Amino acid sequence: MSGIKTLGQFIIEKQADFPYAKGELSRLLRDIGIASKIVNREVNKAGLVDILGAAGTVNIQGEGQQKLDVFANTQFISALTSGGECCIVATEEEDDFVKIDSPVSKNAKYIVCIDPLDGSSNIDCNVAVGTIFSIYRRKSVDGEATIQDVLQKGTEQVAAGYVIYGSSTMLVYTTGKGVNGFTLDPSIGEFCMSHPDMKVPANGSIYSINEGNYVHFPEGVKKYLKYAQAEDKATSRPYTSRYIGSMVADIHRNLIKGGIYMYPTTASSPNGKLRLLYECNPMAFIIEQAGGTASDGFNRILEIEPTTLHQRTAIFIGSSSMVDVAEDLMAEYSSEMDSARAIAHPLD
Numbered sequence: 001m002s003g004i005k006t007l008g009q010f011i012i013e014k015q016a017d018f019p020y021a022k023g024e025l026s027r028l029l030r031d032i033g034i035a036s037k038i039v040n041r042e043v044n045k046a047g048l049v050d051i052l053g054a055a056g057t058v059n060i061q062g063e064g065q066q067k068l069d070v071f072a073n074t075q076f077i078s079a080l081t082s083g084g085e086c087c088i089v090a091t092e093e094e095d096d097f098v099k100i101d102s103p104v105s106k107n108a109k110y111i112v113c114i115d116p117l118d119g120s121s122n123i124d125c126n127v128a129v130g131t132i133f134s135i136y137r138r139k140s141v142d143g144e145a146t147i148q149d150v151l152q153k154g155t156e157q158v159a160a161g162y163v164i165y166g167s168s169t170m171l172v173y174t175t176g177k178g179v180n181g182f183t184l185d186p187s188i189g190e191f192c193m194s195h196p197d198m199k200v201p202a203n204g205s206i207y208s209i210n211e212g213n214y215v216h217f218p219e220g221v222k223k224y225l226k227y228a229q230a231e232d233k234a235t236s237r238p239y240t241s242r243y244i245g246s247m248v249a250d251i252h253r254n255l256i257k258g259g260i261y262m263y264p265t266t267a268s269s270p271n272g273k274l275r276l277l278y279e280c281n282p283m284a285f286i287i288e289q290a291g292g293t294a295s296d297g298f299n300r301i302l303e304i305e306p307t308t309l310h311q312r313t314a315i316f317i318g319s320s321s322m323v324d325v326a327e328d329l330m331a332e333y334s335s336e337m338d339s340a341r342a343i344a345h346p347l348d
């Protein structure tokens, strides 16, 4: 086992990067690691236990909740509650933010925003799914934390990460000092360092978008697809289209191979589909830390001022030169009105 570095060892080691650290963030990351292992266990044997299919309930997004959405949500909230290092959890599966009401947590320093199970439409057909998390320091010093402690810009994140439950299970995270990936070794039940200092290639030849929404895409996106599919050897075009339908899996692939993932505004999602606080901000922080770019077509995702808990945004994320081209075409062919309307009326 010599040479293997576990997630726990790495977290403690990196604590030294933060002179005033008292270990709270380390313990919080540990708690997220523990809950991920429990979710991973259920995902792995999904066909054998009663965890496939719909839960019969609908979340605030108007989406039918899958049993695994509800299971994962419960696991993360209970691990964060017993860990005692976070005072509020904002999750895709709860209408309002959850105050962690244990004596120790009330004054805890951290806020966690989480998408407990990402890629829900892929659960029942054994395609990679994930968990996405984002951590903020609360702004109010003591007493009850409030919504103002949750609605912080992505630039304020102290850590962010995702877990991908795929052919192997990986946890990838950043604390603002680069991105590192750990693979779960089921034989020892530990996340072990497998992808140190991950960097997204500046350029790639993969584009990921649900082209089924083509007719409703902004003109700038239609132009980008035309550009991506045009023949030009010098820029390795036409690019290859890859779309798994799990944001975590599509972005993870592009982080490793280079590429761009796009979920623009569409007729059914005039403000974009993906949620700013617990999908776009954490993924943007990770990709930027890996040398890439994340925008809503016009603005840096991390600079968007959140106004509501389940706010949505358009997203263009991945290899910086590919996102630059997409932004240029959005600027040329689509008005910022699209985006401004999205930010002004987040839940219309």
Ligand SMILES: O=P(O)(O)OC[C@H]1O[C@](O)(COP(=O)(O)O)[C@@H](O)[C@@H]1O
Binding pocket: 063, 092, 115, 117, 118, 119, 120, 121, 210, 245, 246, 247, 248, 273
């Ligand atoms: O089916 P569509 O419209 O292409 O949407 C797929 C996208 O929606 C999501 O499933 C939304 O996330 P949840 O599954 O957490 O709700 C993303 O993972 C994925 O990229």
Ligand SMILES: [Mg+2]
Binding pocket: 115, 117, 118, 119, 247, 279
């Ligand atoms: Mg999601």
Ligand SMILES: [Mg+2]
Binding pocket: 069, 092, 115, 116, 117, 118, 119, 120
């Ligand atoms: Mg989800």
